[in-house]
Amino acid sequence: MDFLFAATAVLYALCAATSFAYLAGVSDKAALWSRRLLPLAFLVHTAEIGARGVAGLHPVSSVREAVGFAAWLLVGVFLLAQLRRRLDAVIAFVVPAALVLMVAARMTPVGDTGISGLGVLGRIHISLAAVGLAIFALATAVAVLYLLEERQLKRKRIGGMVRRGTALDTLDRLAHRCVQLGFPIFTVSIICGAVWSARLGAGFRPEYAIAAVAWAAFAALLVARVTAGWRGRRAALLTIVGFAAALAVMGAYLLRAALD
Amino acid sequence: MAELVVVGLSHHTAPVDVREKLAFPEETVALALKELGALPSIAEVLLLSTCNRVEVYVTARDDAPRAAADVRRYLAAARPVAAEVIETHLYERLGPAAVKHVFRVASSLDSLVIGEPQILGQLKAAHALAAEAGSLGTLLGRCLERAFGVAKRVRSETSIARGAASVSSVAVDLAQRVFGELEGKQVLVIGAGKMSSLAARKLADEGVAELLVINRSPEKAAALAAEIGGKARPWESLPELLAAADVVISSTGAQRPIIDRALMKQTVKARRHRPLFVIDIAVPRDVEPEAGKLDGVYLFDIDDLERVVAENRKGRERESSTAEHIVDAEAAQFLAWQRAQAAVPVIKELRERFQGVAAAEAQKAIAAAGASPSPEALQRLAESIVAKLLHKPLMAIKQDDGLAQAARRLFDLGETKPEKEKP
Numbered sequence: 106m107d108f109l110f111a112a113t114a115v116l117y118a119l120c121a122a123t124s125f126a127y128l129a130g131v132s133d134k135a136a137l138w139s140r141r142l143l144p145l146a147f148l149v150h151t152a153e154i155g156a157r158g159v160a161g162l163h164p165v166s167s168v169r170e171a172v173g174f175a176a177w178l179l180v181g182v183f184l185l186a187q188l189r190r191r192l193d194a195v196i197a198f199v200v201p202a203a204l205v206l207m208v209a210a211r212m213t214p215v216g217d218t219g220i221s222g223l224g225v226l227g228r229i230h231i232s233l234a235a236v237g238l239a240i241f242a243l244a245t246a247v248a249v250l251y252l253l254e255e256r257q258l259k260r261k262r263i264g265g266m267v268r269r270g271t272a273l274d275t276l277d278r279l280a281h282r283c284v285q286l287g288f289p290i291f292t293v294s295i296i297c298g299a300v301w302s303a304r305l306g307a308g309f310r311p312e313y314a315i316a317a318v319a320w321a322a323f324a325a326l327l328v329a330r331v332t333a334g335w336r337g338r339r340a341a342l343l344t345i346v347g348f349a350a351a352l353a354v355m356g357a358y359l360l361r362a363a364l365d
Numbered sequence: 366m367a368e369l370v371v372v373g374l375s376h377h378t379a380p381v382d383v384r385e386k387l388a389f390p391e392e393t394v395a396l397a398l399k400e401l402g403a404l405p406s407i408a409e410v411l412l413l414s415t416c417n418r419v420e421v422y423v424t425a426r427d428d429a430p431r432a433a434a435d436v437r438r439y440l441a442a443a444r445p446v447a448a449e450v451i452e453t454h455l456y457e458r459l460g461p462a463a464v465k466h467v468f469r470v471a472s473s474l475d476s477l478v479i480g481e482p483q484i485l486g487q488l489k490a491a492h493a494l495a496a497e498a499g500s501l502g503t504l505l506g507r508c509l510e511r512a513f514g515v516a517k518r519v520r521s522e523t524s525i526a527r528g529a530a531s532v533s534s535v536a537v538d539l540a541q542r543v544f545g546e547l548e549g550k551q552v553l554v555i556g557a558g559k560m561s562s563l564a565a566r567k568l569a570d571e572g573v574a575e576l577l578v579i580n581r582s583p584e585k586a587a588a589l590a591a592e593i594g595g596k597a598r599p600w601e602s603l604p605e606l607l608a609a610a611d612v613v614i615s616s617t618g619a620q621r622p623i624i625d626r627a628l629m630k631q632t633v634k635a636r637r638h639r640p641l642f643v644i645d646i647a648v649p650r651d652v653e654p655e656a657g658k659l660d661g662v663y664l665f666d667i668d669d670l671e672r673v674v675a676e677n678r679k680g681r682e683r684e685s686s687t688a689e690h691i692v693d694a695e696a697a698q699f700l701a702w703q704r705a706q707a708a709v710p711v712i713k714e715l716r717e718r719f720q721g722v723a724a725a726e727a728q729k730a731i732a733a734a735g736a737s738p739s740p741e742a743l744q745r746l747a748e749s750i751v752a753k754l755l756h757k758p759l760m761a762i763k764q765d766d767g768l769a770q771a772a773r774r775l776f777d778l779g780e781t782k783p784e785k786e787k788p
Contacts, residue, residue: 133524258542259658261669264676268528272545274640334637337661 373420528677
C-alpha cells in the first residue's frame with residue numbers, strides 16, 4: 106500500500122515536471138511524456154485505492170479517504186476530457202492539484218471519523234462532495250490556464266503559453282461543462298450534509314457558511330452565463346472563487362479530523 | 366558515371382524581372398522537357414518553374430559540365446531573354462552539390478521564407494509533369510523521391526515550419542488560438558484591401574461558415590465578395606454585422622477609426638460577451654486601440670502581426686542548422702546509393718558473359734557426345750568452361766600487379782605475397 110502510494114506520487118511528480126517543462130518551452134517532446142505518464146500514474150493510483158479499499162479504508166469510510174479519492178477522480182475526469190481535446194497544457198495544473206489532494210489526505214491522521222461515525226447519509230455526503238470537488242478542481246485548472254493564456258493574448262505575447270496552450274474558447278466551454286456537471290452533484294452533497302449534521306444534532310460550524318459561498322458562486326456562474334452571457338475571464342474568476350471556497354470547506358474538515 | 370546537374374536561377378541570384386522572363390508557363394513545360402531530353406548530353410530532365418526560381422535538374426550521360434552548358438544554351442534560346450542577361454544570374458551545381466541542392470530546395474531551406482511548404486508542392490507538381498512526359502529515369506527519379514522523404518523528415522524532426530510566417534497566416538493562427546476550430550465561424554471583411562482579401566481567403570480555407578464584405582463603395586464590396594466567395598452587405602449594417610461576426614478583418618482607407626470604443630462596447634453587449642477577434646491591417650488604423658481593451662475583444666493591428674511574423678521567421682532560421690544536418694546526412698546516403706548503382710551495369714554484363722560462355726561450351730559438348738555424355742566428356746566440359754573464363758583475366762593479371770591483388774580479394778585467395786604485405 107505504501108509502495109503503491111509512493112509510486113503514484115513519484116509518477117504524478119514526474120508527469121507534473123514534464124508538463125511544466127513543456128509549458129516553459131524547454132521541450133515540446135515533454136508534452137508527449139506527460140501525456141504518456143498520466144494514464145500510467147492513474148493506473149497505479151487506481152491500484153493504490155483498490156488496495157486501501159480491500160484493507161477497509163475505502164473511499165467513503167472517512168473524509169480523509171474521500172479526499173484521496175477526489176484526487177483520483179480529478180485525474181480520471183481529466184483523462185476523459187482529454188480524449189476529445191488537446192489539453193497538454195492543462196496537465197500542468199491538474200496533476201499538481203491531484204498530488205496536493207492526495208498528499209493532504211495522506212497526511213491527515215485516520216482519526217475517529219471511521220465507519221461507525223458515518224451513517225448512510227454521511228457516506229453519500231462525503232462521496233458526492235469528493236466527486237463534486239474533483240470536477241470543480243478540473244474546471245479550476247482549466248480556468249487558471251484560460252486566465253494566463255488570455256492575459257498573454259491581450260498583451261499580444263503570442264509565444265510560449267499561447268502557442269502550447271489550448272484555444273480559449275475550448276477552455277471556456279470545458280470549464281463550463283465541468284461546472285454544469287459538478288453543480289448538481291455538489292448541491293445534493295450539501296443537502297445530504299445539512300440533513301446529516303442536523304440529525305447528529307451538531308451545532309453551526311463556520312465551514313457551513315463557506316460551503317454556502319461556494320454553492321452561491323457556482324449557482325451565480327451558471328445563471329449569469331445563461332442570462333447575461335457571462336463567460337471567458339469573468340466566468341474563470343468566479344470558478345476559481347467557488348473552488349477556493351469548496352476547498353476551504355474540505356480543509357476545515359481535514360483540520361478538524363486532525364485536531365479531534 | 367551518370368551525374369546529376371542543376372542549372373537555374375532563384376531569388377538569391379536574380380531580380381524578379383529576370384525571373385519572370387525566364388519562367389516557363391505550365392503549358393510550355395512539356396515541350397521544354399521533350400527538347401531538353403532530346404539533347405545528346407542529357408539522359409533525364411525535370412523543370413521546376415515558380416515565381417521564385419527556375420531550375421532545370423538533369424542527369425548528364427557522361428559529361429556533367431557539357432550537360433550544364435547545353436542547358437544554359439537551351440534556356441537562353443527557349444525564353445525571351447538575352448543569353449548575357451541570364452548568364453550572370455544562373456548558377457550550376459554538379460554531382461554531390463546538385464543532390465544537396467535538390468534536397469535543400471525540397472526541404473524549403475533555400476526558400477525566401479525558410480520552411481514555407483509551397484515549394485514542396487511545386488516540386489511535386491514538376492515531378493508529376495516530368496513523369497508524365499517520361500523524362501525521368503532511375504537516378505533523377507530516385508533523387509526526387511528521396512528529396513520528398515528528406516522534406517518530410519525536416520518538417521517532422523525540426524520546427525523549421527512552425528509559426529506562421531506571413532501576416533495573413535498569422536491572422537488565421539491567432540484566430541485559432543481564440544476559437545480553436547474556425548469551422549462555422551462568421552467572418553466580416555471591412556474595406557477591400559489586398560491584405561484583407563488574402564487573409565479572408567486563408568480563413569475560407571479553414572472552413573468558416575460565411576464571409577461578409579462591407580465597403581463604403583457597394584461596387585467594391587461586391588467585387589471583393591465575388592473574388593473571395595463571400596457576400597456583400599451595405600455599409601450601414603456595420604453595427605449588426607459586428608454583433609454577429611466572430612472574426613473581423615478591417616483594412617479601409619479611412620483617415621479616422623471606423624470602430625471606436627463606444628461602438629465596440631455596444632457590440633460586446635449585443636453579442637453577450639462572445640469573443641470577438643479583430644485584425645486591423647489598415648494604416649491609419651480602423652479600430653481604436655482602446656476598443657481592444659474591452660473584455661472578450663482580441664485586437665491585433667498590423668504592427669502586432671508583423672512582429673509575430675518577424676519572431677517566427679527568426680525561430681525558423683534558428684532551426685535551419687538542424688535541418689542542414691539532416692540534408693547533409695541524406696545526401697551522403699544518396700551518393701552512396703548512386704555509387705552502388707554505378708556497378709550495376711558491370712555486374713549485369715559480367716553475368717551475361719559468363720552465362721554465354723557456359724551455354725556455348727555446353728552446346729559444343731552436347732554436339733560431340735550426344736544426350737548422355739560420358740564422365741570424361743563432363744570433365745572436359747568443366748575444364749573448357751574454366752579455361753575460357755580465365756583466359757583473358759589471366760592475361761591481364763600477368764601484365765598488371767594491381768589486378769593480381771584485386772584477384773586475390775575477389776576470389777578470396779588467402780595470404781598475399783609476403784614481400785609486399787605486412788611490415
